[in-house]
Amino acid sequence: MALLPTVVKSPYYMHLVIMTCDNIMLGLSFSLLYSTGLLTMAAGAFWGIGAYTSALLVMKAGLSFWIALPLSGMCSVLIALGTGAVITRIPGIAFLIQTMVISLIIPEVVGYSEFLGGWGGLLGIPGPSPIGPLRFVGKAPYYYLVVVLLMLNVLAFAALYSSRVGRAWRSIRVNAQLAETLGINLYRFRLLAFVISSAAAGLAGSFYAHYFQALEPGMFTAFKSINVQIFAILGGLNYYVVGPAVGAAIMTFVPELLRVGKEIEPVITGAVLILLVIFLPGGVLSLPERLGSFSWGLMRRTKSDGAPAKPGLYKGD
Amino acid sequence: MVVQLLVNGLSIGMIYVLVASGLILLLGVVRIFNFAHGEYYMLGAFITYGMCQLLNVNFFLSIAIAMVAVSVLGIFSYRLIFQHMRGDILLCTGASIGLSMMLQRGALLGFGTQQRGLHPPVSGRLAVGPVGLPSEKVVAIVLCIAIMIGLYVLLMRTKVGKAMRAVKVDNEVASLQGINTNRIYLIVFTMGCALAAMAGGIIAPVFSVTPTMGNVILLKCLMVLMVGGMESMIGGVIGGVVVGLITSFGTFYLGALSEVLLFAIIGVILVFKPGGLFGEAH
Numbered sequence: 161m162a163l164l165p166t167v168v169k170s171p172y173y174m175h176l177v178i179m180t181c182d183n184i185m186l187g188l189s190f191s192l193l194y195s196t197g198l199l200t201m202a203a204g205a206f207w208g209i210g211a212y213t214s215a216l217l218v219m220k221a222g223l224s225f226w227i228a229l230p231l232s233g234m235c236s237v238l239i240a241l242g243t244g245a246v247i248t249r250i251p252g253i254a255f256l257i258q259t260m261v262i263s264l265i266i267p268e269v270v271g272y273s274e275f276l277g278g279w280g281g282l283l284g285i286p287g288p289s290p291i292g293p294l295r296f297v298g299k300a301p302y303y304y305l306v307v308v309l310l311m312l313n314v315l316a317f318a319a320l321y322s323s324r325v326g327r328a329w330r331s332i333r334v335n336a337q338l339a340e341t342l343g344i345n346l347y348r349f350r351l352l353a354f355v356i357s358s359a360a361a362g363l364a365g366s367f368y369a370h371y372f373q374a375l376e377p378g379m380f381t382a383f384k385s386i387n388v389q390i391f392a393i394l395g396g397l398n399y400y401v402v403g404p405a406v407g408a409a410i411m412t413f414v415p416e417l418l419r420v421g422k423e424i425e426p427v428i429t430g431a432v433l434i435l436l437v438i439f440l441p442g443g444v445l446s447l448p449e450r451l452g453s454f455s456w457g458l459m460r461r462t463k464s465d466g467a468p469a470k471p472g473l474y475k476g477d
Numbered sequence: 478m479v480v481q482l483l484v485n486g487l488s489i490g491m492i493y494v495l496v497a498s499g500l501i502l503l504l505g506v507v508r509i510f511n512f513a514h515g516e517y518y519m520l521g522a523f524i525t526y527g528m529c530q531l532l533n534v535n536f537f538l539s540i541a542i543a544m545v546a547v548s549v550l551g552i553f554s555y556r557l558i559f560q561h562m563r564g565d566i567l568l569c570t571g572a573s574i575g576l577s578m579m580l581q582r583g584a585l586l587g588f589g590t591q592q593r594g595l596h597p598p599v600s601g602r603l604a605v606g607p608v609g610l611p612s613e614k615v616v617a618i619v620l621c622i623a624i625m626i627g628l629y630v631l632l633m634r635t636k637v638g639k640a641m642r643a644v645k646v647d648n649e650v651a652s653l654q655g656i657n658t659n660r661i662y663l664i665v666f667t668m669g670c671a672l673a674a675m676a677g678g679i680i681a682p683v684f685s686v687t688p689t690m691g692n693v694i695l696l697k698c699l700m701v702l703m704v705g706g707m708e709s710m711i712g713g714v715i716g717g718v719v720v721g722l723i724t725s726f727g728t729f730y731l732g733a734l735s736e737v738l739l740f741a742i743i744g745v746i747l748v749f750k751p752g753g754l755f756g757e758a759h
Contacts (some may be wrong), residue, residue, distance in 0.1 A: 199567055246744065249751045253510055253566055254707065257699045258747075264696050265740060272733055386574050393571050426582040433575030437568045438561055 187404025490721020
């Protein structure tokens with residue numbers, strides 16, 4: 161991975177790789193919440209919050225990017241704490257709707273606020289200041305930066321998943337009532353998951369602001385959050401780390417390489433999403449397993465009962 | 478002025494009630510959530526516009542045609558897509574968002590971005606005392622109230638309505654009692670689509686008809702569900718009227734800040750009643 165910029169010379173493909181890494185961070189934040197049985201539509205909104213916080217801190221307060229990056233994560237955390245304290249109390253469809261409303265409000269608020277740049281957005285956001293000999297010119301330094309961020313993100317999430325907290329989250333997803341009788345405080349663990357996932361989304365947004373160097377409210381509408389959800393579903397929801405990575409890579413590269421027109425793109429994305437949900441609800445990563453069980457079933461001429469029971473996501477309990 | 482704002486708020490609020498009650502029925506009985514519901518509303522408005530403006534069909538007949546056409550689309554989308562994912566909120570969300578993207582972009586490509594307006598079926602102002610009220614809004618309010626009363630009678634007084642309520646309480650026990658649950662699901666889904674199409678038809682003379690009008694109504698309906706709760710129809714009615722009135726009065730007195738006021742009020746309601754005003758608190 162470290163040698164990639166020496167192999168890939170085209171800035172266009174480097175851009176796609178960098179965008180994939182940024183999108184993977186968003187997908188990871190979605191699947192972190194999914195690991196507790198919550199479905200969020202607000203990943204894009206917190207991405208936007210992180211991006212705007214970081215950009216404004218650098219442009220208006222004159223801070224360095226290296227200070228603004230953690231601060232933008234903190235800002236996402238604070239907003240997630242405030243909103244999450246209210247909305248994580250009822251899981252299931254109510255949580256989904258409330259996060260959807262958040263992701264619809266945030267771009268509106270930014271658009272109407274002159275201080276935040278309005279509908280025109282922010283232009284000319286400075287890149288990160290150089291550290292030592294490393295100057296942020298061209299694509300390669302940004303690539304290393306985003307890979308480092310992504311690795312930290314993956315390591316932190318993997319550590320969480322294998323810790324007490326991660327086990328508590330999974331137990332909530334499998335059976336919330338049972339988890340509660342075992343002494344797990346559902347509200348606190350759900351809130352914790354919401355805050356951590358928002359922080360990750362905020363950091364991804366902060367990187368994007370200084371990489372792309374321009375922001376506008378249209379970049380983090382509900383459409384962004386929907387895309388993040390598609391990453392996770394496409395890759396496979398039961399693969400918390402690899403799933404979003406595969407999904408984000410496919411969703412970033414395939415539309416660009418196919419060069420479908422921007423007008424027709426939502427129609428194709430929508431059709432793919434419907435077909436995926438109907439025929440491959442386990443995601444791309446479940447494909448080998450399904451093919452395997454299919455051929456195995458043909459050989460044994462018995463009906464496979466391999467499908468794991470779905471957790472009751474409807475009411476969240 | 479207060480009376481006019483009241484009529485404005487009530488007319489738009491009753492539209493929210495029509496669309497949101499379809500969503501509440503779907504959530505309660507069929508146990509799915511449909512993000513494409515706003516697109517049925519948009520298609521209803523377009524079909525009404527096309528019938529009424531281009532083919533010179535009577536306004537009320539156009540609404541009926543729109544309802545039938547959108548219901549057929551609803552039956553197809555239920556049979557092809559939503560039937561497979563009842564009770565699984567994740568799959569529903571994915572599939573309905575996909576459907577919404579397809580329908581909306583399809584309408585945008587087919588009909589273009591220009592705004593269309595329909596001549597009101599009844600124009601002029603209705604004089605009530607010293608104030609004159611726009612009669613198309615009064616017509617909209619009366620129509621919506623009539624439909625909601627009809628829906629109430631259907632749910633409470635007829636056999637189908639009783640079956641729907643039984644399926645809502647427990648679908649397995651209901652099917653043990655000899656209720657064809659699959660038929661009930663289909664009927665409820667179709668009803669929701671017809672209600673959305675009707676709301677779109679009623680709104681066509683009041684607001685402009687655009688391919689993206691479904692987004693706006695969906696956002697408002699989500700707010701209605703947050704205010705009123707997702708369990709009961711009465712919550713939908715109260716929530717719709719509250720959101721409509723806040724929008725109407727807020728826009729007049731506060732301008733663009735009215736959205737902020739709406740969110741603040743919803744936030745306060747959620748702090749004290751996490752499930753909405755009429756929702757069950759877990």
